[in-house]
Amino acid sequence: QGGIHAGGVNLMHLRAEQIVRHGVVLVPEGRQVFPELSVLDNIRLGAFLYPQDVEARVEEMLGRFPRLRERLHHRAGLLSGGEQQMLAIARGLMSRPRVLLLDEPSLGLAPKVIAELFAALDQLRRENMTIVLVDQMAALALSLADRAYVIEGGRVVAQGTAAEIAANDALAKAYLGAH
Structure with missing residues (x-):
């Protein structure tokens, strides 16, 4: 029951690209990167609705997630789980969301990578990004919330x-x- 609204618009029956246009982006559980495409192509795909200044935004994502710069021309399927999660978040951010939905971003990641990932999410929060985070690592999620x-x-x-x-x-x- 209920509904989901963003900016006064009911999102319940909109198509995915319409929801993205209203500023809501989901980074799904399991990351769902395109394994055969390069890291760079995966990032660029996030800008499909907003193709202006793509290269500047790619550079911003590489600054936010430096590990991705090292792997820029590698196939995404060859990245570690943590790198794939960073890639999925970078791809989502390319669409300039007002609300970033994250489903289990820490799932299956090493503690060091989780710390790096949550530091990046904390930086987004400090930049006034609205983040809706669902994670079973409750203590970690609470530290960000x-x-x-x-x-x-x-x-x-x-x-x-x-x-x-x-x-x-x-x-x-x-x-x-x-x-």
Whole structure:
């Protein structure tokens, strides 16, 4: 029940490209890069609705994710999981979103790569990007979040500021793996 609105527009029955035009972009679980295309081509694909100044925006993404510059002409399918996640986020950012939806970005990544990825997400947050993050690594997600929602069985069972959720002992035991 309910709806999804951005800028006063109901997005529920729009096609994907229409939703992107309204500033909402999803970086899906599993990254879903185009494995046979180069890193550069994957990044450029994110600009398909906004082809102006593509090369300047590619350069911005390479500055944001320096690991990608080293692999720019490699096939995306040969990247590590963390590099593929960075590539998927860079591709999403190429469409100039107002809201970036991230589904399980830390899934299957090494701790060092997760730290690097979340540092990049924190930088986006400081640049006033609205990020909706769904991640089972709750403590890490809370470190980045302003607001948090705990969902169980498709229902919101708790909500509040990230600090309130993190400080709630009962929630920490039940959902955050605290002892």
